[in-house]
Each structure stands twice: as structure tokens, then as C-alpha cells.
Amino acid sequence: MNADVARESNAGEQTRQKILDAAEALIIEHGFAETSLRAIAEKADVNLAATHYHFGSKQGLLAAVFHRRLEPVKEARLAALTRLEQNNEHLKVADILRAFFVPFYDADDSDLMDILPGLISRIYAEPPAISRPMLQEEFSEVISRFVAALGKACPGIPPNEMNWRFHFMIGSMLQLARFQIPIGQTSEAGSLKEGLDRLVAFTAAGIEQGDSR
Amino acid sequence: MNADVARESNAGEQTRQKILDAAEALIIEHGFAETSLRAIAEKADVNLAATHYHFGSKQGLLAAVFHRRLEPVKEARLAALTRLEQNNEHLKVADILRAFFVPFYDADDSDLMDILPGLISRIYAEPPAISRPMLQEEFSEVISRFVAALGKACPGIPPNEMNWRFHFMIGSMLQLARFQIPIGQTSEAGSLKEGLDRLVAFTAAGIEQGDSR
């Protein structure tokens, strides 16, 4: 993984990556509107003009930052679900949810594990005019496949209702992403892994609710 | 309600309110960082300098905007829970959750109903350095009282675990606040009221999960 970065030996591509890395870190920490191109260029140790050369505008940089991370998550989620469907006749809700969460919280690359939740929760924090199209673009396929799988696992729940439950599930997921531990709780040894288990249990209960199996 | 606004007849207080109203609307629509004092002054039809006179700085205005709305919500939530506890021996989880949600989604004043969800989801969207202290300040008492009530309603669940479930519940609530309908869903006649019922059902299932009653 990440061989694409190492392989690029020309200076231009390296600069591009440095800018993306710096922008990503600053956006996670401060949000998009609060992050200036100047701050990004300084942290990346490149010239300010390079940001415009590579990405055209601040908006273009935003899109690139997000797309670089979201694309692999999308693929991993779809692949995990496909694997699940091939190996089992009847899927359990908790397994489907895990296939959805794991590429997000628990990437193979442990650096990514620190990055993804913070980054995605930022997208959702953007004004709907910005976040809606981006989420639609990056996630509509994933959402429809997972909602369908959940519907199949819970035959009693109509599709429209399952859409809503999926919606609430996303909210819980984001809450874990934003604040790793509950507000007002003193720091706890338990890792993100423990939060993930709790998230699966909580959302599975909400999704299965009222279904007769 | 809102007699405090009408009573203030001196011009200063009227200006203050106009600024707060305008700022609130713009923050809900665009977010805090994206809203300029100029835009606020223009919408409020007051002079730019008046914003500084009344609130000192942009940050000060932010705090005032939020506090004006959060204080009544806090009081309403605590009062609703107290009323519930006085009239029943054993509370149902769904009723406790309703006492928490209703002052938020379903205020008496129907204008407020449009304002509160959008505003509160904005607070959570702010960088943690800003949102954490504000949420702690405004909500810690409410959280501890509601978590305690939920714990009493579900004797099988340890307090630490209930903290987590409460945390996830907040996430679902915010998701409904941010996007009134699920992403990718075509507009639906159902009002916010319908979403509220679904929210109660979803979160109650997650909170009661594993409890033996």
C-alpha cells in the first residue's frame, strides 16, 4: 500500500503529496474554512504558489484531499460486503455493519486509522451545500448496496424505514469519529477498538429493532 | 414567552436582538467561519460597528447566539425529566428520550423548531477546541441527569456503558438535525415529527440493548 507515493520520483508529484498531507492534517485539526493556503504551504514546506499550480484553487485542493482517502474506503467497503455475501447465505446485521465500519476505523495502515475518522467527520461538518454533493458522489453506491444488504438481513423492515435507520447509524458513527470518548468522560484506557465494538452493538440494536428474527 | 424581547423598549436592546437574529440565521445557513460580521450587520440592517459595540468581538457574538438558545433548552429538558420522575415510579426509556429530544425538535414556538436543530448541529461542527468547552458548560448538568435516569430505567447497564450509549444517541440526534431526511432520499412529505418518532425508536433500541426487561 502507498507504493504509488514512493514510485513517483519526479519532484512535482512529491510536492503534490506533501501539500495533500499538510492540508489534510490542518483540515482535521482546524476545519476547512479555518485553514489557509499559506498555513498549508508553510507546513508542507513548499511555496505558496505551488498550491495553486497543482490544485487550481482552494476548493480544488479540498476535493483532492477528500477523494484521496475516500476512494480506498469505498473500495474496501464494497469488497468486504461482497466477500461476506459470497461466503454466507444469511448475513447478520452486526457483520454487515462491521464491513461498513472497519475500513473506516480500522484500516490496515495504522496511520490511516488516525486520519480517516477525523477527516470524514469534517466533511459532514461542512455546510450542506458543500457536503451533500461530495457525499453523494463518493458514497451513493456504497449506501445503496449496504442498505440493500441490511434490508435482506431484516426482511420485516421496509426499504424506506431502513434508509432512516441507516441515516441514524451514520450519526452514531460520526459521533465516535469526532469525540473518541463520550463528552464529560475522563480519559479511558480503552482504545478505538473498544468504541468500535460498542458502536456495532448500539447500531445493530437500532437497525434490527422490531424485526422478527 | 419571549416577552423579554418585547419588553425592551430602548433602542440598544432592539439592535442587540436584531444582530443576534441575523447572526443566528446566517450561522445556521453557512456556518460560523463562513459568516462575516459584515453580512450579519447588513442582514440585521444595523451598522457594522454596532456588532463590536454590543459583543466586543466575533467570538463574543458566537457565544451570545448560542447561549440565548441553549439556556431555555436546558431548562426545558430538566423540567420535563423532573415532571416525568414525579409522576411515575418506573420510567420508560422512550419517555426519557422524548423528554430529551422534544425541547430540541419540538419547541412550543414553531419558529424555534426550525432554528434549534440547525444551530446545535453547528456547535458540534466547530473544532473540538471551541465546541468541547461550550458543550461542557451548557450541557454537563443535563447529561448527567439524563444518564442517571436512563441507568435507573435499565438496571442491567453499568454507568460507563450507558455513557457510551448516550454518546451514540447524541450522534443520531444530530444526524437528524443536520439532514432532515436521509441522504440520497427523495423528498418526503413526512415532517420532522415523523423523523422524531423514528429517532426515539432507533435510539431506545440501542440504549436498552441487552437489558433484561
Added chain:
DNA sequence: GTCTATATTGGGATAGAC
């Protein structure tokens, strides 16, 4: 308490040399 006018900063974007 409200206004006009202005100081000052910071940020996005671009031109043009190398």
C-alpha cells in the same frame, strides 16, 4: 448608542523570472 471613516491584517490568486 449609533454612525462614518479608516486602520490593519490576512488570505486567495496571479504575473513573470528562473
Added chain:
DNA sequence: GTCTATCCCAATATAGAC
């Protein structure tokens, strides 16, 4: 493809008259 220098604008904030 990268740099320096600069343009231009928008924004926060303040000074001082009324």
C-alpha cells in the same frame, strides 16, 4: 515545475464625530 513579488479583496477591529 518552482520561486519571488505583488495585486486585490474581504474581513476584523477601532477612532472619533454626532
